[in-house]
Amino acid sequence: MKKLFSFLFMLAFSTVVISQESMTFQADITNKNGDVIYIKQGNTTLQEIKVDSKGVFKATFPVKEGMYQLFDGVEYGRLFLKNGYDLKMTMDASAFDETIKFKGKGAKENNYMAEAALLEEKFNYENLLAAEEEVFKKGVEEKKKADFERLDKAELDPVFVSTYKKELEMNFVGLQQYYTKIAANRKLNSSKAPTFDYENHKGGKTSLESMKGKYVYIDVWATWCGPCRAEIPFLKAAEEKYHGKNIEFVSISVDVDKDHEKWKTFVTDKALGGTQLYADKNWNSDFITAFGINSIPRFILLDPNGIIVDADAKRPSNPKLLEQLDSLLK
Incomplete structure (x- = not known):
């Protein structure tokens, strides 16, 4: 009995260690674009997951905590991954962004990003970029305040929040740079074009x-x-x-x-x-x-x-x- 107890203890312990040094990702995709999905970080492929006989993509692998991209053909969505997660995703690839849902450990952060992506699609950047400078600045400050308040109220993983805030800051810097470029282009309007x-x-x-x-x-x-x-x-x-x-x-x-x-x-x-x-x-x-x-x-x-x-x-x-x-x- 003592040996059996020792064996069960070791087995339980080893399971805990494995779960803490790796994570499990599962995706059930309707109308999938292919039989392989990829989890990438920039140009680096972290994991290539092939569909199984049940039509499900599933893999267990170690991961460095952070932001990643999930690719199904040319379509892609964002993921926040860390060891210990047991993340299950469902999606209809014919309506990619609108149907991504997550369950399991890590779902809260990833559902937040999926919902944030939909909000970004609805935001009228075209009108903002066409506005006069003072109106543009006011609009950016209002959006920045709303984005950060929504993130702080969500009660998410502290590392995720910190990482996401840095990305938001970079996005707003990029938006300002893009506006500056567009404003410079507008100044050329109504002038004589250079020749070629x-x-x-x-x-x-x-x-x-x-x-x-x-x-x-x-x-x-x-x-x-x-x-x-x-x-x-x-x-x-x-x-x-x-x-x-x-x-x-x-x-x-x-x-x-x-x-x-x-x-x-x-x-x-x-x-x-x-x-x-x-x-x-x-x-x-x-x-x-x-x-x-x-x-x-x-x-x-x-x-x-x-x-x-x-x-x-x-x-x-x-x-x-x-x-x-x-x-x-x-």
């Missing part, structure tokens, strides 16, 4: 002056840019919608010199429409630097006299672009 004379994919060169008399919608992009490529179907649709109208769609590549042939091949293979140009000095081209472009895609709208209508125009995927073009081209 770039290589045309069809041969020869094309200048901005050659398009005088037409509205010009410019897409600054590169072949390696994922977000740029994501806009291509929407850009093609806009070109088709306004075919024959008084507007020229121009794409300016800032691909570096070594990728010149890659650009030529990409334009051909993807059957890109509009006027396809190649910037003479890439990021250092006069036209690019005049608009302070350091990230892409970037869209610019000019009027028939070469005056800047919008130095930071809406993307083709944004329905408001079509509303704006409809009003100009009616």
Whole structure:
């Protein structure tokens, strides 16, 4: 009996040790995007979890306490993980953010982040970024106060709260920087656009002056840019919608010199429409630097006299672009 007691004690003790040095994660995903999900931190994959015979993703693994991302195909959500957690997630991948729910140890923190993500989606950042500086600052302070108060009232894990507050602070700094950039772009509106004379994919060169008399919608992009490529179907649709109208769609590549042939091949293979140009000095081209472009895609709208209508125009995927073009081209 004594030996049996000793054995049971050791077994119980070993179970406690394992649970404290690892965690269990389980996901029951309806309409999953694949048979493998990934838990990552930045570019590092912490865990690759394959679906089992019951259609459930489950794994036990050690983890360094902190924030992670869960990927199901291209969709992803955020996780807060630590050893000792026994976290169970349910989700419908066809409505990813709206359906994420957690149960088990660690659920409270992760449900908080899921709910916060939905609140962020509903927040009208577009109106805030379009506001005058004083209104913008007041709006940011009000949002910051509300976010921190909601976090403090939730009674969550102290490490989670500390980590999440640091992220919120960084997000607000980033928002201010983005606003400053947008405000600088707005100052360019109603001024004369700088000119260009770039290589045309069809041969020869094309200048901005050659398009005088037409509205010009410019897409600054590169072949390696994922977000740029994501806009291509929407850009093609806009070109088709306004075919024959008084507007020229121009794409300016800032691909570096070594990728010149890659650009030529990409334009051909993807059957890109509009006027396809190649910037003479890439990021250092006069036209690019005049608009302070350091990230892409970037869209610019000019009027028939070469005056800047919008130095930071809406993307083709944004329905408001079509509303704006409809009003100009009616």
